[in-house]
Amino acid sequence: MARLTAVNVGMSRDVPWGGKTVHTGVCKQTGAGPRMVRRPNIDGDGQGDLGGHGGEQRAVLVHQLDSSRFWEEKPGRDDLTPGQFGENFTVDGLPDDEVCSGDRIGAALCEVTQPRVTCYRGTAHG
Template identity: 30%
Template sequence: MKIISTNIGEKTAIDWKGKTITTGVFKYPINEPIFLGTENVLNDEVSDRKYHGGIDQAVYGYSLKHYDYFKKLHPNLDWQLGMFGENLTVDDLDETKIYIGDTFNVGETVLEVTTIRTPCYKLGIRFNDSNIIQQFWNTNMCGVYFKVLQTGFVKVGDIFEQLKSYPENQTIAEVYEAKRVAKGM
């Protein structure tokens, strides 16, 4: 796995269905290394700390390979990396092969796989289409949240070097599927 894009977002206020919503979901690629801290990415907006950011969700990674599937469903969007609110767009992040607890050395950092990303209405805001939420649930392409065990900078081109694997744990895809079933999706 290799970083294709590093993405951060600013605090953005959006009028959504008659309400003003503050969000950090509008992330865009930057051409410089980003610093991964213990609770968030430096200079990246996390508006709702109840559901995003924090120790177990400090960094969100999403696979570039997943973009093709969603581009077919939303062909008229202005597609850019960071569309899913990810901090790291990774060339081939496969949720069926990544286990909870797996650790990776990436750039100056050490990252631990912690949990899935569940889609919320703010993804609908980003896509300007609430249908994306159900479409996202209908796949196992949820991306991965990471805990930062060692802080530092990462940049485009950095490789995920696996330090430990925990095949006795559930994969990200298995955790996501269990959550989908529990929600009746």
């Protein structure tokens, strides 16, 4: 059973990356209090590329803690926080190799519609 551990939001902004400036919404922080999830996104959250992110079928990005644990153990990082990977929901107990389209998460009745896809803008954030 998946457990929601953090809800993370952040507005899109311009950041330097690879000698250029890119517009990204990957910079997320754990939000205080409840957040309304709507068709395009979560209140207080923005996407840098609306063609590839957000919308009815991609309103929320989910990242599971086992992936964060991997990045903490293998490269030896100790600075990872919820939202670090641009996710809106940080969850525990939802392994990538077990989750399927149609799976439902939590009382808000969020349903998996697509696999998680990382874009190049995600690398622009530390």
